[in-house]
Amino acid sequence: MKATAVANTNIALIKYWGKRDETLFLPMNSSLSITLDRFFTLTTVEFNESFNKDIFFLNNIPASEKEENKVFNFLNKVRQFAGTSLYARIYSENRVPTAAGFASSASGFAALAAASTRALDLQLSEKELSTIARQGSGSACRSIYGGFVEWQMGMQIDGSDSFAKQILSEEAWDISVLSVLLATEQKKVSSTEGMKRTVETSPFYPGWLSTVEKDLIEVKEAIRYRDFERLGIVVESNSMKMHATMLGANPPILYWQSGTIDVIHHIHKLRLSGTYAYFTIDAGPNVKVLCLPKDEKKVYESLLSLADVQEVIICHPGSGIKYLE
Ligand code: 2P0
Secondary structure, three states, X not given: OEEEEEEEEEEEEEOOOOEEEOOOOEEOOOEEEEEEEEEEEEEEEEXXXXXXXXXXXXXXXXXXXXXXXXXXXXXXXXHHHHOOOOOEEEEEEEEOOHHHOOOHHHHHHHHHHHHHHHHOOOOOOHHHHHHHHHOOOHHHHHOOOOXXXXXXXXXXXXXXXXXXXEEEOOOOOOOEEEEEEEOOOOOOOOHHXXXXXXXXXXXXXXXXXXXHHHHHHHHHHHHHOOOHHHHHHHHHHHHHHHHHHHHOOOOOOOOOOHHHHHHHHHHXXXXXXXXXXXXXXXXXXXXXXXXXXXXXXXXXXXXXXXXXXXXXXXEOEOOOOEEEO
């Protein structure tokens, strides 16, 4: 009763920000992401009658108590779903550099959901797997699939209709996602805490909710017609609106550093000079820049010339869950 799965991280083009149910990880709004090809988590899960407790190793060392709690809580949900009380050993390798500014929770819980359910021989559809992965970390439900992926928020109180689906495969449209790493990453408010505070205290949050569905429709149209400029405009605006809701929280949440703002201005300048590049920023100071593959080298080199930029990692659309035998 053992299985190994690999899941890639994803970057949201339309952001998930806020939960309507914290236990079930049900979002306040639908979101849309690209699964990337460069950063992933590889996880092996073994269930055995001889084990007398759960064990979780992360990157070859025993995980912290906080990490264990999140993982074991999730495993309890899988056990309940499967009707088993067997304990497990989990070995996980995160090939997501913390400094890269990608949440490893998306690839982490997608890989854990896939490996644990496969080890228990549950024959799940991707939709069912996505619904389960969501309950480890919201964004994980999108990493089940490759390419362009939409997480439909759903309406049901039990979350049965809140799962992701692929809207375009990774082969169907190649765009470049440049992950821009800035000099320092200060201790930050976790996404989970940040979204809770925003929903509860920001007067701008209703404004976010009233426009996100329109942004989602616009991005889907842009993807359908492979209209990169149309995509970029709405992606950048959606990310800015998410950060505006956080600035209105009490106490306010500001994830940006001065280097973040330098990259924003730099991208605007690139566009004025005729290069179509757009940015998006998650719950941290680092920036992701979208451009067409033909402009990738030029954008990459220009970003490296900025003082606070430490490294730029070029990604492209990647695949969904893979199982290793
Ligand atoms: C996203 N983020 O759509 C948004 C945009 C960060 C900013 O999903 O609480 O680790 O585990 O569901 O999924 C990061 O939050 O949060 C995230 P939980 P998660 O990608």
